[in-house]
Amino acid sequence: MSINDEFDKKQIRTPLHYIFQIFKKKVAAIIAVWIICTFLFIIIFADFIVSHSPSEQNMNALLLPPYWLKGGNTAYLLGTDELGRDNFSRLIMGIQRTLAGALIITAVVSFFGLILGALASSLKNFKASILHHLLDSLLTIPILLTALIFIVIFGSSFQNCLYAIAISLLPQFIRSIFLSIETEMAKPYIVALKIDSMSDLQLVKNVIYPNILEPLVTIINRVFTMAIIEITTLGFLGFGVQTKGTELGAIIANNFEFMYLSPILVLAPGITLFIIIFSFNVVAEGIRHAIIEAEQ
Amino acid sequence: MQTLLNISNLCKNYRRSTGFFTSRQIIAFGPVNFTLERGKTLALMGKSGSGKSALIEAIAGITKPTFGEIYFKGRPLSTLSKKDRHKSIRMIFNDPIHSLNAKATIGTTLLLPLKLNTNLLAIEQKRQIKDVMKLVNLSSDYLNYYPNILSIYQLHQVAIARAMILNPEIIIADEVLATLDISLRFKIINLLLTIQEKRNISYIFISHNIKLARHLSDNIIVLNNGLIIKNTPV
Amino acid sequence: MLNYIMRRLGLFISTAFILTLIAYALHYWLNQSHSQPIINGYITYMIQILKGNWGISIIDHQPILAKGLKSLASTLELSIFAFIGALTLAIPLGIIAGIYRNGQIDYLIMSTAIIALALPVFWVAIMMPTVSNIFHLTLPIDGQISPIYEVKNVTGFMLIDSLFTTGTYHFEAFYSRVRHLILPSIVLSLFIFAETIRLTRHSISMVMKSNYINAAYSKGLSTVQILRSHVFKNIYPSIIHDLRSNLSTLFSFAMTVDIVFKSKGSGQWLLTSIHEGDYIVLPTAILIIGGFILLSSILIDILLMLTSPTKRITLYVD
Numbered sequence: 001m002s003i004n005d006e007f008d009k010k011q012i013r014t015p016l017h018y019i020f021q022i023f024k025k026k027v028a029a030i031i032a033v034w035i036i037c038t039f040l041f042i043i044i045f046a047d048f049i050v051s052h053s054p055s056e057q058n059m060n061a062l063l064l065p066p067y068w069l070k071g072g073n074t075a076y077l078l079g080t081d082e083l084g085r086d087n088f089s090r091l092i093m094g095i096q097r098t099l100a101g102a103l104i105i106t107a108v109v110s111f112f113g114l115i116l117g118a119l120a121s122s123l124k125n126f127k128a129s130i131l132h133h134l135l136d137s138l139l140t141i142p143i144l145l146t147a148l149i150f151i152v153i154f155g156s157s158f159q160n161c162l163y164a165i166a167i168s169l170l171p172q173f174i175r176s177i178f179l180s181i182e183t184e185m186a187k188p189y190i191v192a193l194k195i196d197s198m199s200d201l202q203l204v205k206n207v208i209y210p211n212i213l214e215p216l217v218t219i220i221n222r223v224f225t226m227a228i229i230e231i232t233t234l235g236f237l238g239f240g241v242q243t244k245g246t247e248l249g250a251i252i253a254n255n256f257e258f259m260y261l262s263p264i265l266v267l268a269p270g271i272t273l274f275i276i277i278f279s280f281n282v283v284a285e286g287i288r289h290a291i292i293e294a295e296q
Numbered sequence: 297m298q299t300l301l302n303i304s305n306l307c308k309n310y311r312r313s314t315g316f317f318t319s320r321q322i323i324a325f326g327p328v329n330f331t332l333e334r335g336k337t338l339a340l341m342g343k344s345g346s347g348k349s350a351l352i353e354a355i356a357g358i359t360k361p362t363f364g365e366i367y368f369k370g371r372p373l374s375t376l377s378k379k380d381r382h383k384s385i386r387m388i389f390n391d392p393i394h395s396l397n398a399k400a401t402i403g404t405t406l407l408l409p410l411k412l413n414t415n416l417l418a419i420e421q422k423r424q425i426k427d428v429m430k431l432v433n434l435s436s437d438y439l440n441y442y443p444n445i446l447s448i449y450q451l452h453q454v455a456i457a458r459a460m461i462l463n464p465e466i467i468i469a470d471e472v473l474a475t476l477d478i479s480l481r482f483k484i485i486n487l488l489l490t491i492q493e494k495r496n497i498s499y500i501f502i503s504h505n506i507k508l509a510r511h512l513s514d515n516i517i518v519l520n521n522g523l524i525i526k527n528t529p530v
Numbered sequence: 531m532l533n534y535i536m537r538r539l540g541l542f543i544s545t546a547f548i549l550t551l552i553a554y555a556l557h558y559w560l561n562q563s564h565s566q567p568i569i570n571g572y573i574t575y576m577i578q579i580l581k582g583n584w585g586i587s588i589i590d591h592q593p594i595l596a597k598g599l600k601s602l603a604s605t606l607e608l609s610i611f612a613f614i615g616a617l618t619l620a621i622p623l624g625i626i627a628g629i630y631r632n633g634q635i636d637y638l639i640m641s642t643a644i645i646a647l648a649l650p651v652f653w654v655a656i657m658m659p660t661v662s663n664i665f666h667l668t669l670p671i672d673g674q675i676s677p678i679y680e681v682k683n684v685t686g687f688m689l690i691d692s693l694f695t696t697g698t699y700h701f702e703a704f705y706s707r708v709r710h711l712i713l714p715s716i717v718l719s720l721f722i723f724a725e726t727i728r729l730t731r732h733s734i735s736m737v738m739k740s741n742y743i744n745a746a747y748s749k750g751l752s753t754v755q756i757l758r759s760h761v762f763k764n765i766y767p768s769i770i771h772d773l774r775s776n777l778s779t780l781f782s783f784a785m786t787v788d789i790v791f792k793s794k795g796s797g798q799w800l801l802t803s804i805h806e807g808d809y810i811v812l813p814t815a816i817l818i819i820g821g822f823i824l825l826s827s828i829l830i831d832i833l834l835m836l837t838s839p840t841k842r843i844t845l846y847v848d
Contacts, residue, residue: 015399015442136541137548139775140820140827144782148800149556149812172779192395192458195356196409197382210399226779229650233786236652237801249652256656263660270653278648285644295398 015210015294022290029286032279039099039276046096050089051075054246058084063262078268082258091268094248097158098235099276101247102228105166109173109223116170117177118204121185135178138171147230151239158247161240165230169223176222180215184208214291221284225277232273248273298369300465300498301332301355306364308350324350325522327364332466332515335492337499339509342519348502351519352468355500356387379413386464390471390502392451396443402454403439409461424461431491432457449480453487460491468500473508485512535832542828549820550576553813560809584814589806597799598811598818603686604674605795609784611715616722621769624730625757631735639727647724651783655717655790662713670710672792679703714791721783722773729772733765767838774830777823 023029042049064079065072066087072079078087120131138146143165150164181204184190193207209216234240235249246254248269255265307326311319325347332338340348354361357378366373373381389395396405403425410421429436432453443451452472459467469488473481489512492499503509509516510530518526554572558564566574578584584595627639659671674688675681679699681691689711692703737743738761746756785797792798796819803811 133541133544133548137545137552137820137824140545140549140778140823141552141816142778142782142785142819142823144785144797145800145812145815145819148804149816152804152809152812153559188389188391188394189397191358192387192389193397193408195358195382195387197379197412198408207397207399211397225647230782232650233652237789238805252653252656259656259660266653266656270650270657273650273653274648277650278645281644281648 019213019287019290019294022293023286026286026290029283032282032286035275035279036283039095039279042092043096043100046092050086050092051077052086052089054085054090054093056085056089060084063258065262066264079262079264081255081262081265087265087268090246090251091248091272094246094251094269095272095276097246098228098231098248098273101158101162101231102224105162105169105227105231106220106224108166109169109227110220113170113173113177113223114209116174117181118201120174120178121181121204122200135171135175139175143168143172143226143230144233147234148239151234156239158240161231161234165227165234168230169226173219173223176215176219180212180219181208184212214288214295217284217287217291221280224280228273228277298334299331300334300369302367302370303328303330303355304365304367305329306351306354306361306366308347308354308359309362323522325519326361328519328522328524330517330524330527332498332500334465334498335496336515337492337501337513339501339503339513339516340519341503341506341509341516346519347522348519349470350522352387352470352500352502356385356468357381358387382409383413383462384464385466385468386459386462388455388459388467388469388472390474392448392455392475393443395455396451398443400442401439402441402443402446405443405454406439406458406461409458413462428457428461431460431494432487448476449483452476452480452484456484456487456491460495463495464497466498466500469502471502471504474504531836534835538828538832542824545824546821549816549824550579553816553820556816557810557813560812579817584817585810587803587811588808589803594811594814595818598796598814600683600686601794601796601799602818602822604688604793605781605784605788605797607687607689608711608714608718608788608793608795609780611711612718612784613722615715616719617726620723620726621730624727625734625761627727627731628734629738629753631731631738636731640731643724643727646720649720651717651721651786652790654720655714655787658713658717669713670706671713673710674707674794675703675710676706679706710793714787714793717790718780718784718787721780725773725776726769729769730765733768734761737761737764763838767834770830770834774827777827781819781823 058080061073061076061080062084063082064076066079067074067077069079076086076088078091080086081090120128123131146168147161147164150167151160154160154163185203185208190203190207193203198207231240231247232249232252235247236253238250238253240247240250251269252266255269259266305327307328308324310322310324328351330338340351342348350359353359355366357373368376368381368384376384400408406425406428407421410416410424414421416424425439426436429439434450434453434457438446438450438454443454446454455472473484476484485508488499491497499512501509501512503512513530515527515529517524551572554575557575558568558571564571582595584593584598586592587594587597623639623642627636630636662669662671670676675692679692679695679702681688681695681703684691684694688707689704692699692707693701695703743756743760746760751759781796785795785800787793787797788795789797789801796815800811800815803809
C-alpha cells in the first residue's frame with residue numbers, strides 16, 4: 001500500500017499544542033492574559049507594592065482625592081478614605097485577598113467536582129437516582145442562601161466565607177460536569193473503547209476529560225465568576241470581616257457612605273473587580289474558541 | 297472444521313416505561329439460532345430496525361442479552377472473563393472517524409487494547425503493533441499521527457488494525473463498507489479477505505448489498521422483525 | 531401526556547421531600563434542645579409545617595411564613611420586571627448576533643454581553659443612583675413603595691395590592707411602586723440580558739447551520755420569513771430550558787439587589803433576620819425559596835412539553 005509522505009513530521013502537533021497556537025493569535029485574549037498576569041503579580045508581591053499599611057490612619061489626610069486631582073498628594077496615589085487610610089494600599093491588599101480567595105475556591109471546587117462528577121457518572125440505577133434527586137434539590141437553593149446558611153453554621157470569618165462559597169458552588173459544578181460526561185459517553189468512540197476493556201472510571205479520566213475541554217473551560221470560568229461575585233457580595237454584606245486584611249466587597253461597603261464626597265472610594269474597587277472578572281471571561285472565551293476552531 | 301460460535305435462543309428485550317408504574321416490553325431480536333465456523337464468513341442482512349445491530353452488539357459484548365446463550369468454542373460466553381471475551385471477538389465500527397478518539401495518536405489507540413488485555417512486555421507490544429500495521433499495509437510512520445490528518449481509507453485501515461491487534465478469532469464488521477466509494481470499497485474487501493487467509497479468522501458482516509454479501513460470505517442470514525427468516529449457504 | 535405530568539409530579543414530590551429533609555436537618559441543628567429522637571422530630575416538624583405553623587419571628591413576633599411569602603412576592607415582582615426588560619432587548623440582539631456570527635455586529639453584541647456579565651451586581655446597584663442622577667432621572671433609590679401610601683396586604687404582590695387603593699389614591703400608589711421597581715430591575719436585568727444573548731446566539735447559529743434552513747432558503751424564502759416560520763419554533767424551547775436552569779443563580783442576584791435597594795424582598799428579610807440572630811428563618815427560607823424554584827422549574831418543564839414537539843421526546847424515552 002502506498003505510504004504517502006505529503007505531510008512532514010513537523011506537522012504532527014498534539015491537540016493542546018494546536019489549540020495554543022490558535023489561541024496565540026487572539027489579540028483580545030492575549031491582552032487579557034497579560035492583565036491576569038499583572039493581577040497574579042499583585043497577589044504574590046502585594047506586601048512589597050503597598051506604600052502604606054492598609055490599616056495605617058493619617059488624621060491629617062482624610063478623604064483626599066487621587067493624586068491627579070486638585071488637593072491630591074502623590075504619597076496617596078488614589079487618595080485616602082474617611083480614616084485617612086491609603087486607598088491604593090487597601091485596593092492592592094483587597095485584590096490579593098479577593099482574587100486569591102476566588103482562585104482557591106475555583107481550584108478546590110474543580111478538583112472535588114471533577115472527581116465527584118466522574119463518580120456520579122459511574123453510578124448505576126438506585127444510587128444514581130438518589131444522587132440526582134439530592135443534586136436536584138440542592139440546586140433549587142440559591143447560592144447566596146446556601147452560603148449564608150454555612151456562614152451561620154461555621155461562624156462569620158473570611159476563611160469560613162470561602163468554605164461556604166465552595167460548598168454552595170459544588171452541586172452546580174457536579175451537575176454540569178455530569179451532563180457533559182453523559183453527552184460524551186453516548187458517542188461511538190466511547191463504545192469502541194469500552195470493548196477495548198476500558199472501565200468507566202478509566203474512560204472518564206483518560207478519555208472523556210480531554211475531549212470535553214470546551215465545556216470544562218466554560219464551567220470552570222462560571223465557577224470562578226460566581227466565586228468572586230459571592231466573595232465580594234458576602235464581604236459587602238458585612239460577613240467575613242477581619243481586622244488585619246480587607247477584601248474588595250468590604251472596602252466598597254465601608255466606603256459606600258462617602259461616595260459623594262470622594263467617588264474614587266467606590267469606583268476604584270468596583271472597576272478593579274470588573275476588570276478581573278472581564279479578563280477571566282475574555283480568556284475563557286478565547287480558549288473556548290481556540291478549542292472549537294482546533295476541532296474543526 | 298471447528299465451530300467457533302454457536303448462538304442458541306438468543307433474545308434481547310427492552311423495557312420501556314409507558315406510565316408511572318406500567319412498562320412495555322419491546323423485542324429487539326430473538327429467539328435467534330445460528331453457528332459460525334472457523335475461517336468462514338457470515339453476512340447478516342435485513343432492513344433497518346430488523347435487529348441486526350442489537351444482535352451484533354450482544355455478540356460483541358456491548359449489551360447483555362436478556363435470554364439465551366452464546367457459546368464460544370463450546371463454552372458459554374458469560375463464563376468467560378471480560379478480557380478473554382474482548383480478545384477473541386473484536387468489532388469494526390461502521391464509521392472510523394467517530395469511532396477513533398480524536399485526542400489520541402494512532403499508536404496510542406493501537407497500544408490501548410494490548411495494555412488493557414494482555415501482559416506483554418513493552419518490546420513485544422511494539423512488535424505486535426508494527427506487525428499489525430504491516431498486515432493492513434500502513435506505514436509505521438502513521439503511529440505518531442492524530443486521526444484528523446488521515447484520509448478516510450487510512451482510517452479504515454487503522455480501524456481494521458485496531459480490531460486485529462489482539463489476534464482475535466472472530467471479527468464483527470458493522471456496515472464498514474457503506475461510507476466508502478466503490479474503488480476504495482474493493483480495496484478494503486481485498487484487504488479483509490487477505491487477512492482472513494493469513495490468519496484464518498471468521499467474519500460476521502452486516503451489509504445492505506446483496507451482491508457484495510454473496511461475493512464475501514459463505515452463509516447469508518436475513519433478519520426481519522428480530523427473527524431469522526432465511527439462513528442460506530452461498 | 532398525563533403520564534409525563536404524573537412523572538414530573540413524582541419528581542417534584544421526591545425532590546421536595548429531600549428539600550424538607552435538608553430544612554429539618556438545619557432546624558435540628560439550630561434547635562439546641564432535642565426532646566425527641568430524630569425521626570419522630572421530623573414527623574412533628576412536618577406536621578407543623580403542613581398545618582402552617584412555621585414558627586414566630588423573635589424580632590417582631592410575626593408569623594415567619596407570612597413574612598417569608600410577602601418578601602418572596604416582592605422579589606418576584608422585581609424578577610418579573612427584570613425578565614421582561616431583559617428579554618425584549620436580549621432576544622433580538624441575540625438573533626442578530628447569531629445570524630451575523632463572527633461578524634463585526636456579533637463581536638460588538640457579544641462584548642456587551644460579556645461586559646454585562648462581568649459587572650458585579652451589588653456594585654452596579656450602589657452606583658445606580660449616581661448613574662440616574664447623571665441622566666437627570668428622579669427615580670426613587672430605595673424602599674418598596676413611597677411611605678405616604680398605605681397599601682393593605684391582600685395578595686402580597688405590592689403591584690397588585692396598590693391597584694386596590696385606586697379609591698383613595700387613584701393610580702398614584704401603583705405608579706409609585708412601578709417607579710420603585712425601575713432601578714433595581716435594570717440592575718438585575720443585566721445578568722438575564724447577558725445570559726439570554728449568549729443562549730439565543732448559540733441556538734440561532736446551531737439552527738442556521740442545519741439543512742432544513744438551507745432547504746427553506748432554496749425555496750426562495752427571505753431571512754425574515756425563515757426566522758418567523760422555522761427558526762423561532764426551534765430555538766425557544768432550548769432558550770427557556772437553559773434560563774430555567776439559571777433560576778437559582780438569578781434568585782441569588784435578585785436577593786443581592788433587593789438588599790442594596792432595601793426593597794423588602796427575600797434578601798433583605800434573610801439578612802436582617804441573620805443580623806438579629808433570628809436563625810429560624812433559614813430552614814423556612816430553604817422551604818419557601820427552594821420550593822418556589824422547584825415548583826416553577828417543574829411548571830416550565832410541563833409547559834415546554836405541551837407547547838414544543840421536540841421536548842415531547844421525553845414522553846417516549848426514559
